[in-house]
Amino acid sequence: MSTAPNDYLLHLADNAVVLGQRDAEWCGHGPILEEDLALANVSLDLIGQARLLYQLAATRIGNGATEDTLAYFRDDTEFRNYTLVELPNHGALVGYAASDRDYATTIVRNFLYSALMVLVWDALQKSPDADLAAIAAKSLKEARYHLHHAADWVVKFGDGTEESHARAQAALDHLFPYTEEFWTPSAAEDAAIASGAATDVRTLRAAWDAIVADTLAEATLKRPDVRGYVPEGKHGRHSEHLSYLLGEMQGLARAHPGATW
Amino acid sequence: MHATIDDVWAALDHLTDPEIPVVTLRELGILRDIRETANGIEVVITPTYSGCPAMGQIEDDVRASLQQAGIEARVITQLAPAWTTDWMSEEAKAKLRAYGIAPPHTTPSDTSVIRFVRRVDTRPVACPQCGSTNTILSSQFGSTACKALYKCLDCQEPFDYFKPY
Numbered sequence: 001m002s003t004a005p006n007d008y009l010l011h012l013a014d015n016a017v018v019l020g021q022r023d024a025e026w027c028g029h030g031p032i033l034e035e036d037l038a039l040a041n042v043s044l045d046l047i048g049q050a051r052l053l054y055q056l057a058a059t060r061i062g063n064g065a066t067e068d069t070l071a072y073f074r075d076d077t078e079f080r081n082y083t084l085v086e087l088p089n090h091g092a093l094v095g096y097a098a099s100d101r102d103y104a105t106t107i108v109r110n111f112l113y114s115a116l117m118v119l120v121w122d123a124l125q126k127s128p129d130a131d132l133a134a135i136a137a138k139s140l141k142e143a144r145y146h147l148h149h150a151a152d153w154v155v156k157f158g159d160g161t162e163e164s165h166a167r168a169q170a171a172l173d174h175l176f177p178y179t180e181e182f183w184t185p186s187a188a189e190d191a192a193i194a195s196g197a198a199t200d201v202r203t204l205r206a207a208w209d210a211i212v213a214d215t216l217a218e219a220t221l222k223r224p225d226v227r228g229y230v231p232e233g234k235h236g237r238h239s240e241h242l243s244y245l246l247g248e249m250q251g252l253a254r255a256h257p258g259a260t261w
Numbered sequence: 262m263h264a265t266i267d268d269v270w271a272a273l274d275h276l277t278d279p280e281i282p283v284v285t286l287r288e289l290g291i292l293r294d295i296r297e298t299a300n301g302i303e304v305v306i307t308p309t310y311s312g313c314p315a316m317g318q319i320e321d322d323v324r325a326s327l328q329q330a331g332i333e334a335r336v337i338t339q340l341a342p343a344w345t346t347d348w349m350s351e352e353a354k355a356k357l358r359a360y361g362i363a364p365p366h367t368t369p370s371d372t373s374v375i376r377f378v379r380r381v382d383t384r385p386v387a388c389p390q391c392g393s394t395n396t397i398l399s400s401q402f403g404s405t406a407c408k409a410l411y412k413c414l415d416c417q418e419p420f421d422y423f424k425p426y
Binding site for chain 1: 308311341342344424426
């Protein structure tokens with residue numbers, strides 16, 4: 001039986017938990033009540049997916065590993081998520097500009113990521129790794145709703161007012177270069193492909209391009225030209241933002257190991 | 262006393278969803294199977310949404326009911342095949358409607374990823390209050406992950422729609 005390498009499971013889990021954490025930053029701060037609830041629910045789905053993947057990885061790793069040791073007691077350089085998902089909920093800040101949440105950035109990021117994940121989960125639900133396939137089949141159902149939600153808002157923003165269009169385009173220009181990381185397999189992804197448990201993500205690129213093109217056309221937004229730098233978050237080389245995110249997420253568990261409530 | 266499969270079903274039949282107390286776990290398809298194995302009786306439950314916070318409560322409720330009935334059984338969580346709203350019984354759907362939640366349509370048969378992407382399900386969702394299909398989607402996510410928020414344009418009532426999953 002072909003089983004996915006543990007590093008590959010962690011890559012999938014880390015993406016979900018980190019984006020779940022980012023989206024959860026809107027809890028209590030949503031631009032409208034409906035969106036506050038929507039983002040909280042998307043976060044719950046993502047954290048739920050991460051838990052299933054961490055539980056599976058922990059069972060296979062053994063040696064006392066649990067979902068909690070994997071989520072809370074690995075350091076930033078051990079995380080295998082895309083750089084895209086760890087970026088803050090706003091674009092680049094200049095000088096002493098106050099940090100702020102920008103909903104266009106959050107929505108565009110969720111759109112770019114969920115457009116990839118509907119394709120990845122769809123491929124993985126046929127994986128010969130039955131445990132991974134079971135998680136993928138569930139996650140696919142959820143990712144579809146995440147994509148609907150994000151794509152709807154990309155269209156509303158892009159084809160909305162001058163202000164919403166400009167902010168959506170700025171978010172797209174800021175985030176799009178980070179999607180280059182999707183298409184350059186890591187060692188863990190190569191091993192997963194070689195094991196037969198995972199599909200080569202490069203074969204999904206045309207379908208992803210089609211989803212993006214379709215939505216951006218409806219949104220009257222322009223796909224930025226991307227060339228050059230390829231981020232390496234999934235190799236453990238992250239932006240500085242991940243460390244702060246993990247500091248918040250892991251702080252309680254590390255201060256009070258084994259605490260229950 | 263050795264409990265039979267029927268005893269276990271009887272002990273668990275009253276358990277309802279913690280969020281939607283009018284439908285039972287069995288009607289929702291969460292309580293999937295009770296089976297006799299070489300290691301004793303197994304109760305098989307399946308999670309709904311991956312992050313559904315009610316699942317922990319559901320598992321606790323099942324264990325507590327088993328204990329109360331003096332039944333020794335293991336509770337197994339099984340992921341595959343993935344839970345679907347298509348498992349919901351007609352009785353359950355009627356109860357949801359009476360409770361004010363529009364029950365789910367069957368999951369779209371065309372599950373092709375690409376085709377599914379932008380075209381949201383266009384089947385009309387009937388208002389559980391007045392029955393009108395002149396309704397509009399307010400948000401893909403309602404009070405919980407499993408529900409979307411709709412509004413009836415005739416009676417003006419907002420309502421939850423249990424999404425096909």
